[in-house]
Amino acid sequence: MMNQKRIKNLKKNSLKQEREAAKRLKLELTKASGSKDQKGDAYDEFFMAEFKATTKSSISLKGSWWDKLVRESKGKRFFIEIDMEGRLLYMLSSREFEEYRRLLRKEGVDYGR
Numbered sequence: 821m822m823n824q825k826r827i828k829n830l831k832k833n834s835l836k837q838e839r840e841a842a843k844r845l846k847l848e849l850t851k852a853s854g855s856k857d858q859k860g861d862a863y864d865e866f867f868m869a870e871f872k873a874t875t876k877s878s879i880s881l882k883g884s885w886w887d888k889l890v891r892e893s894k895g896k897r898f899f900i901e902i903d904m905e906g907r908l909l910y911m912l913s914s915r916e917f918e919e920y921r922r923l924l925r926k927e928g929v930d931y932g933r
Contacts, residue, residue: 859892
């Protein structure tokens with residue numbers, strides 16, 4: 821079981837990551853980190869964002885967590901940013917990924933074929 825000091829440090833680091841990520845992505849930080857009406861860690865007119873970080877080389881994701889984000893987004897697009905040992909990874913739904921591909925094709929972007 822985690823001691824209180826470790827929990828406090830985790831929360832402090834989590835808030836720091838949320839502030840930095842929201843600033844970098846030009847998103848509005850959610851007040852109380854999603855515990856009120858606005859869900860997620862940050863948002864703009866297009867997206868709701870959830871930020872996760874780990875100092876380990878792997879992270880565990882559960883389908884129930886994804887389902888919760890789908891419900892909380894209320895139809896708004898959302899993504900998850902995962903900071904894994906300094907690597908920034910993004911998780912999108914298949915719908916968002918297909919929209920991204922469609923926009924790249926429309927713009928004629930060569931994305932590595």
